[in-house]
Each structure stands twice: as structure tokens, then as C-alpha cells.
Amino acid sequence: MEFLRRALNPWGEDVPIGVSWDLIWAAVIIGAVFVVVHALMVPKKVGTGEVDPDEAEGLPEKLQRHKPGARGFHWSMSATMFALLITAFFPVIGIQFPWVTIHWIAGVLLILTVIYHIYHVFAKQDFWTMWIDRRDIEEGKQGLKAALGKADAERPRAGKYPVDQKMFHHVAMVATLGAVVTGVLMMFRIDNFLWAERTYMFSDATWGWIYVIHGVCGIGLIFLVIAHVYFAIRPEKRWMTWSMINGWIDRDRYLENHDPARWTVPEAGTQAAEAEGD
Amino acid sequence: MAVIRDMIPPFELYQPAGVDDAVRLMDEHGSDGWVLAGGLDTFDWFKDRIKRPAAVIDLGGVDEIRGITGAADGGLDIGAMTSLTDVAEHADVQGRYPLLADAAGLVATPQIRNQGTLGGNIVQDTRCWYYRSGWPCYRAGGNICYAATRRSMNREHCIVGADRCVAVNPSDTAPALVALDAEMVVVSTSGERTYPAADFFIGPDIDIERMTVLEPGDLLTRVVLPAPWEGARWYFEKIRDRKSWDFSLVSVASTLSVQGGVIQDARIVVNSIAPYPVRMGAVEAAIRGREPSDETGHMAGEIAVEDARALRHNDYKIALTRNLVRRSIRDAA
Ligand SMILES: Cc1cc2nc3c(=O)[nH]c(=O)nc-3n(C[C@H](O)[C@H](O)[C@H](O)COP(=O)(O)OP(=O)(O)OC[C@H]3O[C@@H](n4cnc5c(N)ncnc54)[C@H](O)[C@@H]3O)c2cc1C
Ligand code: HEM
Ligand code: SF4
Numbered sequence: 328m329e330f331l332r333r334a335l336n337p338w339g340e341d342v343p344i345g346v347s348w349d350l351i352w353a354a355v356i357i358g359a360v361f362v363v364v365h366a367l368m369v370p371k372k373v374g375t376g377e378v379d380p381d382e383a384e385g386l387p388e389k390l391q392r393h394k395p396g397a398r399g400f401h402w403s404m405s406a407t408m409f410a411l412l413i414t415a416f417f418p419v420i421g422i423q424f425p426w427v428t429i430h431w432i433a434g435v436l437l438i439l440t441v442i443y444h445i446y447h448v449f450a451k452q453d454f455w456t457m458w459i460d461r462r463d464i465e466e467g468k469q470g471l472k473a474a475l476g477k478a479d480a481e482r483p484r485a486g487k488y489p490v491d492q493k494m495f496h497h498v499a500m501v502a503t504l505g506a507v508v509t510g511v512l513m514m515f516r517i518d519n520f521l522w523a524e525r526t527y528m529f530s531d532a533t534w535g536w537i538y539v540i541h542g543v544c545g546i547g548l549i550f551l552v553i554a555h556v557y558f559a560i561r562p563e564k565r566w567m568t569w570s571m572i573n574g575w576i577d578r579d580r581y582l583e584n585h586d587p588a589r590w591t592v593p594e595a596g597t598q599a600a601e602a603e604g605d
Numbered sequence: 606m607a608v609i610r611d612m613i614p615p616f617e618l619y620q621p622a623g624v625d626d627a628v629r630l631m632d633e634h635g636s637d638g639w640v641l642a643g644g645l646d647t648f649d650w651f652k653d654r655i656k657r658p659a660a661v662i663d664l665g666g667v668d669e670i671r672g673i674t675g676a677a678d679g680g681l682d683i684g685a686m687t688s689l690t691d692v693a694e695h696a697d698v699q700g701r702y703p704l705l706a707d708a709a710g711l712v713a714t715p716q717i718r719n720q721g722t723l724g725g726n727i728v729q730d731t732r733c734w735y736y737r738s739g740w741p742c743y744r745a746g747g748n749i750c751y752a753a754t755r756r757s758m759n760r761e762h763c764i765v766g767a768d769r770c771v772a773v774n775p776s777d778t779a780p781a782l783v784a785l786d787a788e789m790v791v792v793s794t795s796g797e798r799t800y801p802a803a804d805f806f807i808g809p810d811i812d813i814e815r816m817t818v819l820e821p822g823d824l825l826t827r828v829v830l831p832a833p834w835e836g837a838r839w840y841f842e843k844i845r846d847r848k849s850w851d852f853s854l855v856s857v858a859s860t861l862s863v864q865g866g867v868i869q870d871a872r873i874v875v876n877s878i879a880p881y882p883v884r885m886g887a888v889e890a891a892i893r894g895r896e897p898s899d900e901t902g903h904m905a906g907e908i909a910v911e912d913a914r915a916l917r918h919n920d921y922k923i924a925l926t927r928n929l930v931r932r933s934i935r936d937a938a
Contacts, residue, residue, distance in 0.1 A: 332746065334741030334745070334746070334747050335741065336740070336741060337738075337740050337751075344741060344746070344747045344748050345748060418812075423811050423812050424811065425768065425808075425810035425811060426810075427768060427769065427810065428768075516748065516749065516750075516769075517769055518753070518767065518768075518769070524753065524754060524755070526749060526750070526753070526754045527754070527756075531749075534748060534749070535748070538748045
């Protein structure tokens with residue numbers, strides 16, 4: 328299997344021109360194997376419902392997990408991401424249609440979505456909720472042991488985001504930013520109404536690597552999306568998926584999975600009102 | 606064009622005697638195989654050593670797809686291996702489809718028409734010289750169009766239908782076949798398929814590396830012309846740099862059904878302005894119910910170029926298209 332597509336440019340130099348399309352299938356197969364192995368090895372542990380009544384005191388029944396803006400971001404990101412993946416890869420695997428214009432416009436929408444997200448994170452949310460600290464690493468270790476069935480291991484409760492979600496976020500962020508930055512540059516090679524063509528802005532080899540990075544990030548996102556969708560529909564995670572739709576989680580799920588010291592929900596009264604309003 | 610080196614890289618030559626054998630061989634070799642008809646496009650590629658297939662399937666002995674016969678519904682059935690001369694000089698083609706006879710008769714030179722086939726003329730690749738020089742452009746699987754930049758030599762390139770690639774379809778018979786509502790019969794190991802000529806050609810938006818729907822393993826066997834329209838009028842004109850022989854800069858093929866002095870139906874097709882022959886649907890709709898006058902032609906010419914966008918060196922094609930469409934309505938006979 329080859330990793331790169333290469334060609335001889337007009338000056339006889341051997342330059343990369345893109346990533347090998349065989350890697351699409353590699354990503355799909357690795358994704359499928361990951362899903363099957365995970366589904367077989369990790370039991371679907373749906374909540375025990377055991378919560379500490381002291382901790383529950385004063386908390387409303389519904390707690391807001393995602394503000395409308397955060398949910399809007401998530402679904403806009405997923406719509407544009409699916410549009411990008413479909414327009415990029417379906418034509419390569421033989422389902423052909425005019426893809427380039429839809430692709431770059433979806434790309435521009437994705438960029439707007441990401442800009443909104445960055446603004447939202449800094450202005451409205453707590454940036455540090457996604458940060459991985461020492462407690463997350465400990466949580467990860469214990470969680471892994473518990474998932475692999477170690478008798479005495481129990482996964483500690485997480486902050487707002489469990490460590491595996493944080494890791495997913497960071498990897499997806501790198502892949503998305505890689506595709507975004509290279510995608511914006513690639514728009515100088517195609518006809519678009521935002522800016523004029525600058526085909527020779529970089530050397531052939533540099534352009535080649537830009538295409539390679541775009542392809543690698545895109546193919547990486549195939550795997551990440553498969554894994555993400557799989558976790559979203561696993562029975563023990565569905566409450567989290569629902570919260571991305573309706574915004575709230577119930578108190579028991581909160582206390583069962585989150586450490587109130589690490590994720591402090593705002594004032595109970597305001598919280599309940601907001602959750603009702605969503 | 607690249608320097609032609611006389612030695613062609615080696616390949617396995619297969620000479621099937623029938624369509625079944627040919628498609629079996631094509632299926633066996635997939636994208637490593639190459640169909641050889643008259644060889645006029647083929648040998649350019651081979652001598653320039655740009656295309657290096659492992660196997661060449663020569664259709665020279667496949668007689669069942671050579672020749673012209675009457676089709677069931679009063680039309681004509683033309684085998685893909687029929688030479689362009691035979692198409693241009695056939696009595697039925699001249700008598701009932703003078704549009705096609707004109708188009709085939711204007712291809713290149715007598716020698717090339719003797720050797721070149723209708724199938725090869727339809728399926729031939731674009732003449733974009735960057736691509737023909739073996740440069741790794743989009744059409745060759747790369748990530749650049751050398752012809753679309755502000756500094757490119759793009760006088761012969763397209764004014765509509767571009768999608769990263771701005772090459773044009775060079776065939777003279779293709780627009781005539783679209784204007785005649787021809788059907789293309791394609792055979793592969795999975796059976797026979799038929800395409801209306803207008804759907805047979807595809808643009809780079811769908812697949813930047815192909816000009817037709819044919820995929821490896823697909824053989825164009827026949828072109829079927831339906832019975833011509835009652836009282837049809839025709840027009841074919843090809844504009845080229847020199848009168849002796851040359852590819853078209855713009856060509857137009859039209860068929861008009863005129864009754865009571867009014868256009869009932871029309872097919873207006875322009876080639877060499879896009880990566881595929883362009884059927885001008887908006888023009889056809891606009892001229893229905895009108896007289897085939899200069900005024901109608903003038904209006905049609907304006908509509909024809911509404912979506913056109915010139916590259917650095919080919920804005921003359923806009924004026925040419927406008928005028929050819931106008932003439933193809935006014936002067937159709
Ligand atoms: C100097 C020169 C001037 C020319 N001028 C003109 C011109 O003015 N107008 C014009 O229209 N053309 C012109 N041509 C093109 C020429 O007319 C030929 O028709 C054309 O190049 C190919 O026909 P061929 O039979 O030689 O096919 P080939 O060269 O053998 O094949 C051409 C392509 O079609 C494929 N192919 C051929 N037959 C089939 C089939 N039955 N099924 C599937 N695939 C097939 C081959 O694999 C190849 O890719 C010119 C060519 C030359 C060399
Ligand atoms: C994030 C998900 C994305 C994925 C999975 C993805 C995937 C791809 C792939 C596989 C290609 C083909 C590359 C090649 O031929 O080597 C491509 C082309 C392209 N992408 Fe993306 N892309 C994404 C995001 C973007 C973004 C954000 C933009 C820009 C705003 C963008 C702009 C483009 C352009 C302009 C092309 C065409 C380039 C050309 O053919 O020359 N993409 N994309
Ligand atoms: S016009 Fe098409 S064939 Fe010519 S260089 Fe550009 S991509 Fe290649």
C-alpha cells in the first residue's frame with residue numbers, strides 16, 4: 328500500500344500530489360475494527376442510580392449541560408463535517424457528482440462555525456473545562472482499568488467532560504484545523520467568488536504537502552467520526568447525546584458521572600429555569 | 606505537444622475477433638488496458654510515452670462493429686469502428702443526416718478520416734497541450750490546472766462548464782450526434798447500456814479524468830440515430846485557425862423542425878467551448894414558436910453566451926459562439 332500519490336512536475340522533479348486513496352479504506356476498516364472490538368470488550372454499564380442524597384440536596388432535577396449556543400455549534404459542525412466528508416470521499420469511491428463547490432462552501436461554513444465556537448468558548452464558557460490536567464490522567468488510567476474489567480478498579484467521576492471526550496476533542500481539533508488551514512490555501516487553486524486564483528503561490532512540492540495534509544486530516548476525520556458516532560449511540564452514553572439535543576442532563580446522571588467539585592453547576596434556581604426554558 | 610520519440614514503450618497486443626472477446630480482454634486488464642481503434646489519438650499518447658498501458662486491445666478485427674445499417678425505427682445504426690470517411694460518404698447519411706455527413710467530412714484530413722473511426726472520434730481525449738505534454742494536471746490525476754491561470758496559454762480553452770479543468774471537447778462529430786438525438790450503445794462484461802448522446806459526455810465537475818461515461822472495460826459498440834424529424838433543417842459550422850485541417854475553435858450543430866414557418870422543436874449544440882458538447886437548452890426553449898429569422902437568431906446568440914466566462918486569452922470564443930448560434934438558426938436549411 329502506498330501512502331502518497333506522486334508525480335513528475337514539468338521540471339522533472341518528483342513531487343507529492345496528494346495522499347493515497349487506499350488510506351480511505353484503511354480508515355474505514357480501522358474504524359470498524361475499533362467499534363467491533365470495543366463493543367465486544369467493554370460492557371454496556373448503564374447508570375447504577377446510586378447517588379449521595381447529601382450531594383443531591385439543593386440541586387434541581389434537570390441541570391443544564393450545553394447552552395443553546397454550544398448545541399448550535401455542535402450540530403452545525405456535524406452537518407458541515409458530514410457534507411465535507413461526503414463531498415470529499417464519495418466521488419473517490421465511485422459515487423460521482425459535482426462536489427467541489429459544495430465542498431468548499433461547506434468548508435467556509437465549517438470555518439464560520441469554528442470561529443463562533445472559539446468566540447463562545449472564550450466569551451461564554453469556561454475554556455478550562457476541556458483542559459487535560461493531572462486528575463484527568465488519573466481518571467483515564469482508572470477508567471481504562473475498569474473498562475478492561477479489573478476487579479477493584481472504579482472509574483472516578485469526571486469534571487464536565489470525561490478525559491476520553493477531551494482527548495477526542497483535541498485530536499478532532501487538530502485534524503479539523505489541519506483541514507481548514509490547508510483547505511483555505513487550496514481555495515487559491517480553484518475558481519471561487521471569495522478570492523482570485525494564485526496557482527503558483529507555493530512551489531509544487533509545498534502545494535503537494537498541502538494536499539497531503541488536507542487528505543491525511545480528512546481521512547483521519549473519517550475514523551474520528553466513526554468513533555464519535557459509535558460512542559454517541561452506545562446505551563450508557565445516550566444521556567450525554569440527548570443533552571446535546573435538549574441541553575440538560577438529570578441530577579442523578581450528573582452526580583453519578585461528574586464530580587461536583589470539578590464541575591460546579593451554577594445556582595440551582597437559575598439552572599432549573601434555564602433548563603425548563605430550553 | 607511534447608517531442609515525439611519514435612519508440613513506443615512495449616505492451617501486450619491483443620487482437621480480438623468479436624465484441625465478446627474484446628470486452629472480456631478489457632475487463633481482464635481494467636485500467637492497465639487500452640482500446641485501439643484508428644490509433645490517431647492513441648499513438649500520440651504512446652509515442653510521447655505519456656500513457657503506458659500494459660495491454661492494447663486492437664479493435665481492427667472486430668468487424669461486427671464496423672459498417673452502417675438501417676435501424677428498426679427508420680433510423681441508422683453506425684458501428685463504432687466505421688471510418689469517418691465511410692460516415693461522411695455514406696448515401697443514407699448524406700441523404701437523411703447531412704448534419705453528420707458535414708461534421709464527419711470536416712474532421713482533419715482525408716488520410717485521418719480514412720484511418721480514424723467514428724467511435725475513436727467520439728471518445729478521443731482533449732487536446733489541452735499542458736495535459737498532452739504529460740504534465741501532472743488535474744486531468745492527469747494531479748492537483749493543478751496549468752491552463753486556467755492568468756499567465757496560461759488558454760486561447761483554445763473553455764468558456765463554459767469549467768470545474769478546475771478548462772479543457773474542451775475537440776470532436777466534430779460529437780455535437781452533431783447530440784443534435785441528432787443519437788444513442789450510444791456501450792457493452793461491457795456486465796451487459797449492454799444505452800446513453801442519449803447528451804448524457805454520454807461528462808464534465809470535470811463529475812469526473813475530472815474522463816470526458817465520457819466510459820470506464821475501463823466499457824466498449825462503445827454502436828451509435829444509433831433515430832429517424833430524422835419531418836421536414837428538418839440542419840446547420841453545421843466549424844471555425845478553425847486554418848482551412849486546410851485543424852481542430853475546431855468553436856463548432857455548432859443544429860437541427861430545427863420548422864412547420865408553418867415556425868420552429869416547433871430544436872437542438873442547438875456547440876462544441877469546443879466546454880469540456881463536453883453543450884446542448885443549449887435555454888436557447889432551444891426560447892426559439893420554440895418563433896420564426897427561424899435573423900431576429901430569433903440574434904436573440905438566441907445572446908442567450909447562448911449568458912453564462913460564458915472568458916479566460917485570459919479566449920474571449921473571442923464568446924463572440925464566435927454568439928454568432929454561430931445566430932447563424933445556425935437563421936441559415937439552417
Ligand atoms: C493531426 C490530427 C488532426 C485531427 N483533427 C481533428 C479534427 O479536426 N476534428 C476532430 O474531430 N478530430 C480530429 N482529430 C482526431 C481524429 O479525427 C480521430 O478521430 C481521433 O483522434 C481518434 O480516432 P481513432 O479511430 O484514431 O481512435 P484511437 O486514437 O484509436 O482512440 C481514441 C480514444 O478512444 C478510445 N476508443 C476508440 N474507440 C473506442 C471504442 N469503440 N470504445 C471505447 N473506447 C474507444 C481509445 O481507447 C482512445 O482513448 C485529429 C487527429 C489528428 C492526429
Ligand atoms: C474538515 C473536513 C474536510 C475534509 C474531510 C476534506 C477532504 C478533502 C479531500 C479528500 C479533498 C481532495 C484532495 C485531493 O484531491 O488531494 C479535498 C479537496 C478540497 N478541499 Fe477539503 N476537506 C475538508 C475541509 C475543507 C475546508 C474547511 C475547506 C476550505 C474552506 C476545503 C477546501 C477544499 C478545496 C478547495 C478542495 C479542492 C482542491 C482541489 O481539487 O484542488 N476542505 N477536501
Ligand atoms: S485544462 Fe484540464 S487538461 Fe488542461 S492543464 Fe488544466 S486540468 Fe489539465
